[in-house]
Amino acid sequence: MIATMDYVALLDQSEELTKMILGSDVMEAYHHAQKELQADAEAQKLIQAFSSIKEHYEDIQRFGRYHPDYNSIMKEVRRVKREMDMNDKVASFKIAxxxxxxxxxxxxxxxxxxxxEQIKVPKDGAALSDSGCGCGSGGSCGCAS
Structure with a gap:
């Protein structure tokens, strides 16, 4: 167990690190891109359209290729996502x-x-994935999805 004073010092250092990250140019660019994205009506319309079609996509995923609307929804998801991703504000936000x-x-x-050196650290937000797996296959690998 960590001694009390060591624990307090560690917490102080972690707070200092947090302040440094929050004050960084990278965080500032992220907040700026986020505000611009939220203020752009066209981008918000595209995001809403993608969210709507994504709900349909998630419904048909339960049945996969056997769902009668599988092909049309898959094509529509790709079209709407591409349209959303091509928006300058969306692209800038994704980069940030x-x-x-x-x-x-x-x-x-x-x-x-x-x-x-033996400690493993998740990369690219893998620890935040919905499935608990960073494979990105949507559960087709057999991991917990």
Whole structure:
């Protein structure tokens, strides 16, 4: 168990690290891109359209290729996503989001390596995936999805 004063010092250092990350240029760029995305009516319309079609997609995923609307929904999902991704505000936000994720990954990796080289650190937000698996296959690998 960590001694009380050591624990308090560790918490103070982690708060300092948090302040440094929150004050970084990467975080500032992320917040700026997020505000611009939220203020752009066209981008919000595209995001809403994608969210709507994604709900239909999730419904047919239960049946897969056997669902009667499978092909049409799959084509529509790709079309709407491509349209959304081509929007300048969406693209800028995604870039800022990836840059922030990289910063957080790098900090996590540095901390883990400071403790031991054997500690595994999730990359690219894998710890935040819905399935609990970072494979990105949507559960087709057999992992917990």
């Amino acid at each position: 989001e990836r840059n922030l994720q990289k910063l957080l990954d790098d900090v996590s990796q540095y901390i883990a390596n400071s403790v031991s």
